[in-house]
Amino acid sequence: MKYVFVLLSFLLTTGFVKAQFTPLVQAAQPQKSKIHQFEDDGLAHFSYAILVGKQVVLVDPGRNPQPYYDFAEKHGASIIGVVETHPHADFVSSHLQIHHEKGATVYISKLAEANYPHQTFDEGDIIDLGNGVIMRAMFTPGHSPDGISVVLSEDGKDVAVFTGDTLFIGDVGRPDLRESAGAIMMQRKELARMMYYSTREKLMKLAEDVVVYPAHGAGSLCGKAISDAKSSTIGQEKLTNYALQEMNEEAFVELLLQDQPFIPQYFPYNVDLNKTGAPTYLDSKELVPVLADLADLEEGITIIDGRSQDIFKNSHLPNAINIMKGAKFETWLGSLVSPQERYYLIAESEASLDELISKAAKIGYELLIAGAGIYIEKDGMTMSFFDQETFDSNPDLFTIIDIRNEGEVAQQKVFANSINIPLPELMQRVSEIPTDKPVVVHCGTGYRSAAGSSIIQHALKDTKVIDMGAYIKEYNQK
Missing domain, CATH: 3.40.250.10 (Rhodanese-like domain)
Known part of the structure; x- marks a missing residue:
């Protein structure tokens, strides 16, 4: 099963699957509503504005409300509602601010036990936007025990679903983020089982032409194999998403729990902050x-x-x-x-x-x-710059620290004699680094190694520490 996951991940990443199947499932086209997707590249976060007439409902807004205010003003509309699909772990929402400043009702599941003014929004509840357009709550736990998806319907026909962190494009939400955060704390296996039924008994039963709008895209730590596509359809996800393929519950749970990325320290903090409102x-x-x-x-x-x-x-x-x-x-x-x-x-x-x-x-x-x-001073602490010619002449003269994640190293170990200490673990494991030779630090592109090398330099003050930086890209190609 693991090989199936790897193959599908490769196909989704390269775009092959999308190219093959996109024409097979034509998306439903909203006629009475306008859906606008907002994207925050830094957090790979998608949020949405649904415009019907002169009314706007937002789904999973980010911390800065101004882009949503600008959208409403551009269309001469009022923001009347904000839907939170769950208390988010990876970003802070502006729902409470929008409520105070625009009078918008905040909708969220009662299971979230939100500590701010809100309207509970659970299975079967609707927001009537008029002219035959409604938003319907669907209980879809798995990523979180209080997660909902929101189905947009026009004249009785479902046209789109906002899936939060339950269903992504090419993936589903990870089930291991709510063991120590929020009002409801559940173990990952229990949440993974919930995800199995949320996908099979709820989302996959929607019409195949229903458009899927997730809360995150590629690069988010809320999933492990998210495609770089920004939307999809239920039909296409059933064809191409590794997590929606035919398998029993136990196989699904095992597959979902494999190879999940690290959990940043701030995730539980954000869940709690979103429960009270920022x-x-x-x-x-x-x-x-x-x-x-x-x-x-x-x-x-x-x-x-x-x-x-x-x-x-x-x-x-x-x-x-x-x-x-x-x-x-x-x-x-x-x-x-x-x-x-x-x-x-x-x-x-x-x-x-x-x-x-x-x-x-x-x-x-x-x-x-x-x-x-x-800081603009010129006489502060310094670090050595990477000298490629010296390094290439005899790499064995250096201790090479690879701060990429274990999964990245498993796919390709760049230097045979390198020591892998992932960046999130580096502060706690820096004592494991030998100090008898100069230390060269690398990641995958040169971004993380700046942080990693500075951490090591301050811990090992008597050892020369060198950041390989963007030079790593040349070695990746060899």
Whole structure:
């Protein structure tokens, strides 16, 4: 069965399956409603606005409500509702802010036990948007025990389903995120069994032309093999999604639990924050202390430096961790910094600092910032740059640390004598690294190694630590 999963994952990733099957299942075309998909690349998050006449209902909005306000204003419409398919683990929603500012009703399952004003929205409940258009709740636990999907119907015909984290394109939601978070805590096997029935008895029984709109795309840690497609149909997913193929419950549970990615530290924190509702986005950002002087930072508080790795290597504050401002800043911030600790945030300019604070706010981490500031000094700590010619002449003179995830290493080990310590485990396992030779750190593209090498440098102060950076791409091709 594992080989079937690997084959299907490859086909979905390369686009072969999509190219073969897309024409076979024609999607239903909404006539009375307009569906707009919003995409946040950094978190691989999809959210939605459903426009009917002059009314808008949102599904799973992100932290910053402004894009949704702009959409409603553009169409001369009012936001009357926000549907939360479940308390999200990987991002913070703006549902409570939208409720306060726009008077929108927040809809969520009673099982979520939300601690903010809301209307329970469970199996069979509907939101009537008028003109024959309704949104119907469907109980689909599996990723979370309180998860719902939302079916959009026009004149009695189902045309779309917003599946939250239950059904993705090419995948289903992972069942191992609710063992220590939220009002309901369940074991992964029990949730995996729920997922089996949610897919077979609920979603797969919808018409094949119903369009599937998930809450996440490729790159999200809420699944393990999500396609890069942004939507699909029930029929196409039945044909191509590895998790929807014919198998018994036990085989499904075993398959679903295999090879799930790591769980970032911030996931349980986000579940709890989404249950209570986050503070207003801009007000919360403005409360972040901005420091004019970085000379007297409190000892023992983690320093996150969001500048580029080259600038960081030339000069940085002692003990800073280099998480570069980029597409995955939020994920690695929430993976390396615990929600139980505070941290300092460093950038090279005011504009960059504001962007980093905005990224932190997507996961509610603006609330943990002890201070934010700009670092432009030239006489700080330094790191060695990678010398490819020296390395290639005798790689055995270096200890090579591969900080990719175990699954990535299993697919291709770039250097035969490398030691694999995944980045999420690095702070706890840094003592395992030999110190008799210079240490070279690599990942898959050069992004994570900036953080990994800075962590190792500060732990092994008497050892030369070198970030291979983007040079790894050349070795990947060999």
